[in-house]
Amino acid sequence: MTFWNDPIHFIAEWLRGLFIGWGMSGDVANVLIALIGAVVLASVAMVLDILLVWVERKVVARFQDRLGPNRLGPFGLFQPFADILKLIIKENITPAGADKVPYNIAPILAMTAVLLLWAVLPLAPTIFGVDLNVGALYLIAAGALGTLAIILAGWSSNNKFALIGAFRAVAMMVSYEIPMVVTLLIPTILAGTMSLNGMVKAQDVWFVVLSPLAVIIFLISAVAELGRAPFDLNEAESELVAGYHVEYSGMKFGLFYAAELLHAFTFGGFMAVLFFGGWRGPWAEQYPLLGLLYFFVKAMIGYWVFMWIRYTMPRIRIDHMLAFNWKFLTPLAFVLLMVTALVDKALAGAETWVYALGMFLANVVVAWVTVEILRAYSRRRRLEEEAPAKQVIRTGVEGQAAHH
Amino acid sequence: MVDAWLYIGLFLLVGIVIPGMAIMISWLVAPRKPNPVKQSPYECGVETVGESRVQFKAQYYIFTLVFLVFDVETVFLFPWAVALGKLPLFVALEGIVFILILVAGLVYAWRKGMLEWV
Numbered sequence: 208m209t210f211w212n213d214p215i216h217f218i219a220e221w222l223r224g225l226f227i228g229w230g231m232s233g234d235v236a237n238v239l240i241a242l243i244g245a246v247v248l249a250s251v252a253m254v255l256d257i258l259l260v261w262v263e264r265k266v267v268a269r270f271q272d273r274l275g276p277n278r279l280g281p282f283g284l285f286q287p288f289a290d291i292l293k294l295i296i297k298e299n300i301t302p303a304g305a306d307k308v309p310y311n312i313a314p315i316l317a318m319t320a321v322l323l324l325w326a327v328l329p330l331a332p333t334i335f336g337v338d339l340n341v342g343a344l345y346l347i348a349a350g351a352l353g354t355l356a357i358i359l360a361g362w363s364s365n366n367k368f369a370l371i372g373a374f375r376a377v378a379m380m381v382s383y384e385i386p387m388v389v390t391l392l393i394p395t396i397l398a399g400t401m402s403l404n405g406m407v408k409a410q411d412v413w414f415v416v417l418s419p420l421a422v423i424i425f426l427i428s429a430v431a432e433l434g435r436a437p438f439d440l441n442e443a444e445s446e447l448v449a450g451y452h453v454e455y456s457g458m459k460f461g462l463f464y465a466a467e468l469l470h471a472f473t474f475g476g477f478m479a480v481l482f483f484g485g486w487r488g489p490w491a492e493q494y495p496l497l498g499l500l501y502f503f504v505k506a507m508i509g510y511w512v513f514m515w516i517r518y519t520m521p522r523i524r525i526d527h528m529l530a531f532n533w534k535f536l537t538p539l540a541f542v543l544l545m546v547t548a549l550v551d552k553a554l555a556g557a558e559t560w561v562y563a564l565g566m567f568l569a570n571v572v573v574a575w576v577t578v579e580i581l582r583a584y585s586r587r588r589r590l591e592e593e594a595p596a597k598q599v600i601r602t603g604v605e606g607q608a609a610h611h
Numbered sequence: 612m613v614d615a616w617l618y619i620g621l622f623l624l625v626g627i628v629i630p631g632m633a634i635m636i637s638w639l640v641a642p643r644k645p646n647p648v649k650q651s652p653y654e655c656g657v658e659t660v661g662e663s664r665v666q667f668k669a670q671y672y673i674f675t676l677v678f679l680v681f682d683v684e685t686v687f688l689f690p691w692a693v694a695l696g697k698l699p700l701f702v703a704l705e706g707i708v709f710i711l712i713l714v715a716g717l718v719y720a721w722r723k724g725m726l727e728w729v
Binding site (some may be wrong): 212238242244245246248249255280284294295296297298299300301302303304311314315317318319322323325326336337338339340341343344345361362363364366367368370376377381382386388389392395396399400401450453454457458459461483526529530533534537538542544545548549551555571574 | 613617618619621622623624625626627628629631633634636637639640641642643644645647650651652653654657662663664665667668671674675677678681682685686688692693695696700703706707710712713715717721722726727728
């Protein structure tokens with residue numbers, strides 16, 4: 208074992224030797240090393256978050272045909288540090304009548320919920336916080352904590368805008384959680400494990416090839432779960448000012464903002480892990496640091512797609528949003544789950560390429576049937592709408608005939 | 612190496628301390644000069660009328676009920692999905708039947724008009 212093929216354990220072993228040399232017992236040394244690991248991983252996430260502020264501002268500027276921050280440092284790279292400094296020295300205003308305890312817990316919880324996701328994110332073959340055997344379930348559980356932070360913030364702010372924003376966030380979360388959980392079941396079936404690192408290891412063929420529809424459903428429900436446009440009803444600035452965090456200022460607002468950005472990047476990472484082969488790439492097995500690079504590139508591309516969607520789509524209306532989920536996404540996700548299970552069972556003993564081809568074709572068939580159903584439905588709707596108009600024209604023609 | 616859930620516990624601790632520290636630093640440096648105008652709820656300059664914690668629309672509650680049914684039952688599907696490769700065909704089909712029962716619930720709610728935002 209050298210640094211290059213297992214860096215984390217190499218450092219951990221070295222630290223362990225050091226701590227035991229200082230006269231600690233093995234158990235204490237282990238816990239201390241785990242704590243150091245957790246601090247390092249969380250700090251990496253936070254530093255990345257600072258970078259994401261810059262990336263987000265720069266990319267949105269490009270989408271809107273602007274330059275973005277370009278004064279502080281090369282390409283405006285130091286802008287986020289100035290932002291943080293500004294947020295720290297700003298006054299934290301607590302509105303009168305606010306419920307103090309939940310009001311102060313909410314921003315911390317928002318950040319904690321996102322950081323907790325990083326504990327299971329497999330960054331490279333041997334670089335990850337912990338490889339839980341129920342990783343997929345943990346992902347859902349920790350992801351839902353963020354919504355709790357939103358409703359705490361909305362309820363405790365003593366502001367109607369904030370409260371309405373929180374209600375909307377909950378309606379959205381409870382709706383889009385269903386297709387997300389169901390699409391998480393699909394990689395679970397394909398990999399035969401809930402462990403996220405196990406899923407990456409099982410992706411000899413990327414799951415995006417096996418189940419492209421699941422990727423699309425997961426992407427849409429992830430955007431809704433993140434509360435980003437077109438599903439940003441919880442902070443719709445044209446109607447609710449800023450939604451659930453309208454009463455927050457200074458660093459407390461900053462934490463909500465940072466949590467949102469890091470959440471988006473983390474879900475980009477989960478897209479990469481679940482469907483795009485995570486850290487897999489040439490020589491990633493031998494050199495985990497290379498796997499780390501692959502993972503971050505894939506996660507960044509996922510994050511870029513989230514930004515692309517956010518700055519391209521207009522906001523969706525709440526009844527449309529709920530109808531889109533319950534009447535389209537959820538049934539489609541369940542049908543896809545059943546088809547995936549059946550095809551998996553039918554092709555259990557087949558060779559890899561036969562299995563992959565069968566899965567892919569099954570997805571194509573499901574997509575095609577969905578499009579056909581939608582087309583038939585919209586045709587029926589159109590005919591119903593046109594029917595009275597046609598009648599008027601006919602009577603008009605008949606009237607003319609009678610006149611002649 | 613420590614137990615996986617102990618690590619999650621440590622991570623939770625770190626995850627609370629790091630954002631907590633950010634707020635603490637801000638609490639130390641930021642000015643504190645509250646006054647009634649500053650602390651009034653922001654409603655675009657208009658005085659708040661009545662209670663701020665208003666009643667919510669009943670439709671939210673109904674969506675939450677539908678969600679509850681699905682979420683609890685999809686949790687049951689996870690063990691089934693993990694073991695699918697090793698299960699006999701009959702048990703795999705039973706899982707499908709279970710999903711169909713779930714979908715029947717959705718169709719029922721749909722037909723009852725529960726999914727309309729009115």
